[in-house]
Amino acid sequence: MEYFNIIQALCRSALSNPSNATIHQIERLRDAFEKNGLTKEAKSLSGLLSTANSTFDMAPSRIQKSFIKWQGEKITSKTQIPVDKETSTPLAEIFFVEDLPADLPIFSENVKTAIESIVVEWKEFDKLADLNAQPSNTCLIYGSPGTGKTHLAKWLAKQIGLPVVLVRLDGLMSSFLGTTSRNIGNLFSFAAKHQCVLLLDEFDAIAKLRNDPQEVGEIKRVVNTLLQNLDSRKGIGFTIGVTNHESLLDPAIWRRFEVQLEIPRPSPEIMPGILKTFLSPIDLDEVELKFLSWCIEGASGADAQMLAKWFKRAYILDKESNLVSLIRRFALLNSGRIESKRRNIIAHADEELKSSLLNDDKYSFKQKDVALLFGITPSQLSKQLSKLKEIDKI
Ligand SMILES: Nc1ncnc2c1ncn2[C@@H]1O[C@H](COP(=O)(O)OP(=O)(O)OP(=O)(O)O)[C@@H](O)[C@H]1O
Numbered sequence: 001m002e003y004f005n006i007i008q009a010l011c012r013s014a015l016s017n018p019s020n021a022t023i024h025q026i027e028r029l030r031d032a033f034e035k036n037g038l039t040k041e042a043k044s045l046s047g048l049l050s051t052a053n054s055t056f057d058m059a060p061s062r063i064q065k066s067f068i069k070w071q072g073e074k075i076t077s078k079t080q081i082p083v084d085k086e087t088s089t090p091l092a093e094i095f096f097v098e099d100l101p102a103d104l105p106i107f108s109e110n111v112k113t114a115i116e117s118i119v120v121e122w123k124e125f126d127k128l129a130d131l132n133a134q135p136s137n138t139c140l141i142y143g144s145p146g147t148g149k150t151h152l153a154k155w156l157a158k159q160i161g162l163p164v165v166l167v168r169l170d171g172l173m174s175s176f177l178g179t180t181s182r183n184i185g186n187l188f189s190f191a192a193k194h195q196c197v198l199l200l201d202e203f204d205a206i207a208k209l210r211n212d213p214q215e216v217g218e219i220k221r222v223v224n225t226l227l228q229n230l231d232s233r234k235g236i237g238f239t240i241g242v243t244n245h246e247s248l249l250d251p252a253i254w255r256r257f258e259v260q261l262e263i264p265r266p267s268p269e270i271m272p273g274i275l276k277t278f279l280s281p282i283d284l285d286e287v288e289l290k291f292l293s294w295c296i297e298g299a300s301g302a303d304a305q306m307l308a309k310w311f312k313r314a315y316i317l318d319k320e321s322n323l324v325s326l327i328r329r330f331a332l333l334n335s336g337r338i339e340s341k342r343r344n345i346i347a348h349a350d351e352e353l354k355s356s357l358l359n360d361d362k363y364s365f366k367q368k369d370v371a372l373l374f375g376i377t378p379s380q381l382s383k384q385l386s387k388l389k390e391i392d393k394i
């Protein structure tokens, strides 16, 4: 059959991350082939479907089967999302499992191990249920902006196989403060009725409002409503709170979360991997990635993503400039993303930048690495450096 290899490739790619809808449509295609005597093609699709079904069974849906016994209705595109009565704006955004990210952000081994332990509890839901136990179902994720917290929360939901009901707490606060408690109540009862992960993003929004002396009484009521609702959700579904300002959270709120997971900014060991992922298909070598990581030390994963995006554009439009001059330009245009001391060093003359790189013990650049970055030979570099030392002596 003409173009079958393209159809097959399309199906294979769709089944690499299968949803019920994808499987159903490919089954329809297989049946249509069969009906029209295209047996070989139908067989080939059956093969693809059975591989996909076996991986699909091992992944989230297996957890979901047990979970369905445990909790409410399925959310569909027809499900009515609660709205703020005053403004009619929806109180939450729904992300279906197929729209959630399949890739975990790049974290250090110990953070990954901690995350894995949460997922394992859910994968072993049946075993725990047999012993009358449940997986941890409240998790507070905190850390600096742009470190991948919201992404991680969505990824966790995908692993569990449940859609996300994402609530931005600041959006929940009605300009008519009196309705905020009602909004919180409506939202929690919606979450209790449905199979979902309740993701409370920007969780600190309520805490921030406490600084407003005019609203003390009302804020107390809002915090109390939140606490009561968190309590009544104990043992139901999975609730994830995400915040950048953990210090603003009330200790009573902290206590409500069984798991408290801090996401650090990427370390110098992790950053090259993050940059490599975001820079793909541009393939920089190890030294170049280490150099870029050094330039943005202390930045977040989101900053690294921004650098990679900028860099890709510059790489395509400006083939003449080398990596060092590109990063100098980036530093000028992104002053908030590069720490000021480092920005100064980057802006310095080549010789000073070279010796700063060589003297940084954390990164241990070798002379041959620095020579490579500046497009010179190691012996040219050592001559330049000894000249610099002589000047220093004068
Ligand atoms: N460690 C990381 N590995 C890969 N990607 C990352 C990492 N950290 C952040 N990102 C990317 O940065 C972007 C922003 O991430 P996300 O929105 O999850 O951050 P956040 O911690 O929730 O930020 P904020 O606190 O500002 O809400 C996403 O595209 C995410 O994939």
Ligand SMILES: [Mg+2]
Pocket (backbone or CB within 6 Å): 149, 150, 151, 201, 242
């Ligand atoms: Mg976020």
